[in-house]
Amino acid sequence: xxxxxVLAEHRxxxxxxxxxxxxxxxxxxxxxxxxxxxxxxxTDNAAGMADELAKECPKVLVVEDPKFETFNxxxxxxxxxxxxxxxxxxxxxxxxxxxxxxxxxxLAVALDAALATDCFAFEVKDGRPAAFRQMYNYKVNxxxxxxxxxxxxxxxxxxxxPFSSGGGAAGAVEKIASPVADEAPRKRFLNYVEAEKxxxxxxxxxIIVSLGRGIGDEPDMEIFESLADAMGGVLACxxxxxxxxxxxxxxQVGTSGVEVKxxxxxxxxxxxxxxxxxxxxxxxxxxxxxxxxxxPIFRVAQYGIVGDxxxxxxxxxxxxKDLKG
Amino acid sequence: MDIIVCVKWVPDTSEADLAIAGGAKxxxxxxxxxxxxxxxxxAVEEAVQIKEKVGGKVTVVxxxxxxxxxxxxxxxxxxxxEAFHLWDDAFEGSDGYAVATILAKFIKDRPxxxxxxxxxxxxxxxxxxxxMLAAMLGVPNAVLVSSIEFLDRxxxxxxxxxxxxxxxxxxxxxxxxxxxxxxxEPRFVSIRAVRKVASAEIPVIDCGELGLDESQVGPQGSxxxxxxxxxxxxxxxxxxxxxxxxxxxxxxxxxxxxxxxIG
Ligand SMILES: Cc1cc2nc3c(=O)[nH]c(=O)nc-3n(C[C@H](O)[C@H](O)[C@H](O)COP(=O)(O)OP(=O)(O)OC[C@H]3O[C@@H](n4cnc5c(N)ncnc54)[C@H](O)[C@@H]3O)c2cc1C
Numbered sequence: 001x002x003x004x005x006v007l008a009e010h011r012x013x014x015x016x017x018x019x020x021x022x023x024x025x026x027x028x029x030x031x032x033x034x035x036x037x038x039x040x041x042x043t044d045n046a047a048g049m050a051d052e053l054a055k056e057c058p059k060v061l062v063v064e065d066p067k068f069e070t071f072n073x074x075x076x077x078x079x080x081x082x083x084x085x086x087x088x089x090x091x092x093x094x095x096x097x098x099x100x101x102x103x104x105x106x107l108a109v110a111l112d113a114a115l116a117t118d119c120f121a122f123e124v125k126d127g128r129p130a131a132f133r134q135m136y137n138y139k140v141n142x143x144x145x146x147x148x149x150x151x152x153x154x155x156x157x158x159x160x161x162p163f164s165s166g167g168g169a170a171g172a173v174e175k176i177a178s179p180v181a182d183e184a185p186r187k188r189f190l191n192y193v194e195a196e197k198x199x200x201x202x203x204x205x206x207i208i209v210s211l212g213r214g215i216g217d218e219p220d221m222e223i224f225e226s227l228a229d230a231m232g233g234v235l236a237c238x239x240x241x242x243x244x245x246x247x248x249x250x251x252q253v254g255t256s257g258v259e260v261k262x263x264x265x266x267x268x269x270x271x272x273x274x275x276x277x278x279x280x281x282x283x284x285x286x287x288x289x290x291x292x293x294x295x296p297i298f299r300v301a302q303y304g305i306v307g308d309x310x311x312x313x314x315x316x317x318x319x320x321k322d323l324k325g
Numbered sequence: 326m327d328i329i330v331c332v333k334w335v336p337d338t339s340e341a342d343l344a345i346a347g348g349a350k351x352x353x354x355x356x357x358x359x360x361x362x363x364x365x366x367x368a369v370e371e372a373v374q375i376k377e378k379v380g381g382k383v384t385v386v387x388x389x390x391x392x393x394x395x396x397x398x399x400x401x402x403x404x405x406x407e408a409f410h411l412w413d414d415a416f417e418g419s420d421g422y423a424v425a426t427i428l429a430k431f432i433k434d435r436p437x438x439x440x441x442x443x444x445x446x447x448x449x450x451x452x453x454x455x456x457m458l459a460a461m462l463g464v465p466n467a468v469l470v471s472s473i474e475f476l477d478r479x480x481x482x483x484x485x486x487x488x489x490x491x492x493x494x495x496x497x498x499x500x501x502x503x504x505x506x507x508x509x510e511p512r513f514v515s516i517r518a519v520r521k522v523a524s525a526e527i528p529v530i531d532c533g534e535l536g537l538d539e540s541q542v543g544p545q546g547s548x549x550x551x552x553x554x555x556x557x558x559x560x561x562x563x564x565x566x567x568x569x570x571x572x573x574x575x576x577x578x579x580x581x582x583x584x585x586x587i588g
Pocket of ligand 1: 212213216237270274310
């Protein structure tokens, strides 16, 4: 019986969404693999969180240790390796959050487990799981097998497993003594650093003209500014534009940038990686201009032009000015 | 500060029209340009900048086929002191775990304070090698590192969390950090710099020389296996506005006006 363990994630004494999504995926895997479902909570103070999890999970294993007030991959790796070392066959499920990305690879080595990261779906055939994930700039889907491994770690694509409450009887909460009580972590959290705020707030803009790497290495930013002006909108961008210092970070749309909820989103030279699209909320009209007809952005856009920005953008500005009269 | 930077040679797929290869185990790569993985370019630059500030040595290493020599040479031109090319036909088809195994074997007997890599590679999008390598070598690690500073035998860095939030973290050395794109501005490599390293020796080291058994590398040494690749289902998709740029732009302007995209 393959046991399913779900690793809870929390920040500031609150469970994060990724926890519930992992529980959703874990439930399905437990049903398909016929194993028991357990949740693991590493925290300094389980109050509230353990009970919240127990409402949705038959058994919650809790380790309380001051080291786990904030996420610490070094201590978490050692604690989980100790807890799970004799539990094979198992599958450990966690979000692919930026924190868990610190943990999963090292933990897989410590457990001698097979690891698939950023999975968006699973399939179980003849009692063997396979994972679906993306490759090649997120343009290709791949099915990955674990070569019959008895210990498997998977991390989940954010948003791929929307949670629905299971109801049922509350599960048991079992406390485990901290396996790392006497260990000094080699990694220490100091403080949070908030995002820098700027002169525009793209989060509240209705009309957004968003620029991606397709604008080239030395773009003439003025043509985009004047297009945005003509549309009465603001400029936003994908991550590479910020990396190149073409626009400040507070213009970046995406999971590591700002969440926007405009009425209209014009994507220029943006491929449409999920970390970018994940920052576009609500149900805006998405329009994309891209020279690659297979760019993923065209899957989420309602309208598109397959063409070169250098030609389309000036023409578009002119036509918009014409229409405005 | 002795820094080892691990870099990857990847096909440039961001703008290419991708096709699935026969057998559907991978995409067709023969016609694709290859280059250093974007994230790793920032890792090389960061290592060189640290060396310029505090002194030390920068070693660049890659598990990559012959063509990748170009990438290693360019890293030397960027300011790395030495480069090593780990390759053997047996390495073909290695997953992140097998690559980390190869790198760990190479690094094990070398002194280092810091290992830098990119957070993930644009080809497999896995983000496994840095953390696995750290665990194999018994040092702490972090990914998505967006600034680095050194205190006495410790490193202090900023790590990117979601939604624009960061955390400041302190870690003991030696350590492994996987960097985020944008933590520096990779320098422009001058022709002079390229010429200077044109004849620098870049040792190629194979499986046997590393002291690895063929069962530890390639598909055999891998923990996961790609069974099948496919282009994602088309779904609804966008209505593509045809015609030349002029005509399409005109139609798009009308659509924008109609849907409130002109304020
Ligand atoms: C942990 C993590 C967090 C991330 N967070 C974010 C985030 O918050 N926001 C974000 O945006 N990304 C984020 N990313 C990066 C993301 O995965 C993509 O790499 C990024 O979104 C790609 O940006 P892009 O579309 O501008 O560039 P590319 O993917 O390089 O796409 C450029 C596009 O431009 C097109 N193009 C090129 N030239 C032209 C031309 N002349 N005319 C028309 N089209 C052209 C190409 O066909 C291509 O589709 C994150 C990644 C990770 C791992």
